[in-house]
Amino acid sequence: MNIKALRAFRATLSGGSLAVAAEKLHLSQPAVSRLITSLEGELKLDLFDRSGRNLTPTEEGMAFYREAGRILDNLDEVPRIVAEIRAGRTQILRVIAMPRVSQALASPAVAALLQQHPDINVSLDVRARREAGEWLVGREYDIGVGALPVDHPDIHTEVLLRARPVAILPAGHPLAQHSALRAEDLAEYPVIRLMRGLLLRDQLDDIFSAVGIVPRHLCDVSSSQVACQLVAEGAGITIADQVVAANIGTDKIVTVPIIPKRWMAFGLLYPKASVATPAREAFIEQLRIQAHRLAAAFADIETVETR
The missing domain is CATH 1.10.10.10 (Winged helix-like DNA-binding domain superfamily/Winged helix DNA-binding domain)
Known part of the structure; x- marks a missing residue:
């Protein structure tokens, strides 16, 4: 061509x-x-x-x-890559992260990696879940970080942590003082949902359908971060996971765990045919450290040891 x-x-x-x-x-x-x-x-x-x-x-x-x-x-990028190879800076790590984990998990891990390994050249791309698998299989990236499961014959996955779903409520909401909430408690309130085809939308629908409830909804949005921002502005309530909620950082919202207890998994994705590199292993180590920090800070997040 x-x-x-x-x-x-x-x-x-x-x-x-x-x-x-x-x-x-x-x-x-x-x-x-x-x-x-x-x-x-x-x-x-x-x-x-x-x-x-x-x-x-x-x-x-x-x-x-x-x-x-x-x-x-x-x-x-070819001229830059050639120049860095000539200069001896040959460690390159290409990371793709799904939006749900980009701020709370992937970005802190990349920052820590760069501080400890300034010789590694990192690219961090945030893409929707439906795109991540395609780019990984196409070998555009060395490793992915996102919500699991991902069902693809050419992608290996590894769970890093699990998080409980939580109701995201505006501060001052009638349910904000509860220690836990059931789907039935949310039935009368309008819910901001994610668009169809997104994993968190399927998980949210399952929470309500398990008890035979069809929630009222105001609008559908493309990301849980946007849904949380709408909640903060008083537009309604939503359900997200504690990994997303961990990084909202606003006094305008309250998070309340959903019962009965469920867990949502997050972790690593990489092509099965790929070869482990020192840069990738160093990044995985930083992801594990950040996962433990999140688990220590939030009761509704727990790490999963696979090694």
């Missing part, structure tokens, strides 16, 4: 016009147009809608851009 054509496509889409792309790539507009046309022919995709005066990306074009953009970003 013509790398120059890929660059022309990306520059045109991100810049919004052939003129911007031509200036960025130091080419003429007709040259950029020919590159894009050749790429469309090779891919057998219509990347842009040319029916109007403006060049508008098609749905296929946007889907391809999301993938091609990462490929080109990696190509742009």
